Amino acid sequence: MGAAPLHLAVALDGTGFHPASWRDPSARPDELFTPGYWGDQAKTAERALLDFITIEDSFGLQSSKFSGPDSRTNQVRGRLDAVLIASLVAPHTAHLGLVPTANTTHTEPFHLASALSTLDYVSSGRAGWRPQVSSRLDEAAHVGRRQFPTVDRRHRDDPAAAALAGDLFEEATDTVEVVRRLWDSWEDDAIIKDQSTGRFIDRDKLHYVDFEGRFFNVKGPSIVPRPPQGNPLIAALAHSRVPWEFAASSADVVFVTPSDAADVPEWVDGIRTAERTVERSGTPLKIFADLVVFVDDDASIAADRKAWLDELDGWPMRSDAAIFTGTAAELADQLISWQAQGLDGFRLRPGVVWHDLDAIADRLVPELQRRGAFRTAYDNGTLRERLGLGRLPSRYATSAASASTQATRSVGAVG
DSSP: OOOOOOEEEEEEOTTOSSTTGGGSTTOOGGGTTSHHHHHHHHHHHHHTTOSEEEEOOOSSOOOSSSSSOOOOSSSOOOOOOHHHHHHHHGGGOSSOEEEEEEESSSSOHHHHHHHHHHHHHHTTSOBEEEEEOOOOHHHHHHHOSOOOOOOOTTOTTOHHHHHHHHHHHHHHHHHHHHHHHHHHSBOTTOEEEETTTTEEEOGGGBOOOOEEOSSOEEOOOOSSOOOTTSSOEEEEEOOSHHHHHHHHHHOSEEEEOOSSGGGHHHHHHHHHHHHHHTTOOSSOOEEEEEEEEEEOSSHHHHHHHHHHHHHHHTSOOOOSSEEEEEOHHHHHHHHHHHHTTTOOEEEEEESSIIIIIHHIIIIIHHHHHHTTOSOSSOOSSOHHHHTTOOOOOOHHHHHHHHHHHHHHHHHHHHO
């Protein structure tokens, strides 16, 4: 029996992941902040039969510096809100999963739950969420409700950096927990809509979540009925132990960044160890590797294109993920080789979105299909179902049913 078919996603960010991508002739920078620009990307991704797209976002301007803003004027600056972009393109797609990035450090869980529930309704069960923490001082200053110590999170051995990371991911864990509780706070059949009796809702099937934690207290219930998926997909980018454990406790999908095929088993083992550490139950995390891709009909053309962009930017491209330059056949070889080391799929980051996203759709996907490694049509399920995750029942409905069953058993025992 051959390997399971690949899952494929694409990350979207401005004109692409190369800092000079906006200067490529295909880039369409004059359309960057228009609805059609994002709608066209989503339609191309759906034409490629991709599982989902992720949409980048943050609470501060893009920067060439890790810790804060820079003064550069020759790179794209500015973004549209990722959740709103996803809601915008949802009616113009039918199958593609939509996974916006939304911040857990400066956003209230109640607002996140409502926005993402709405996205799941607008997309008929194709919504997801990539939770993101923030330690940048300039981002905290935009909100003005908290202060952070000046630390560099790249120095993982620094006790102050480690303590801040621990706090941020503990808060993110609580945020996801509250959001999931709010999604569950309406039972699936809470809405009656019986015009003849005038009864719209069964109030007994709305539940307080009553969360009290270190960072916030939330009463609930949600103002939005339970999403079509029950719980929309949650996906996390994780580079080290603390984020791995966050993903293991809170997410359905994790994005990792191995450097080559030989590096993949170490990342997979790190994720599985994190699952055991947090005592994850249920379906194991789906593990996707991230790759920045430059794809052309000739490998030398792809390499030259990246080198030209590097020269324009004044510096070789740097990325947390491995950078691929080559042909679609060579990329297919790499994906299949890496998958064999324990991966479920890949999230591809186009170097230049209007060149490399088209190359994914028109060259890579047909190549994978010829090898029997990728779907040839969408199914009709939700995003969770497409990834083999299924629909989660409401925790409160289960508790209520269990309590009712227990009460019946007790009455029977007494009688």
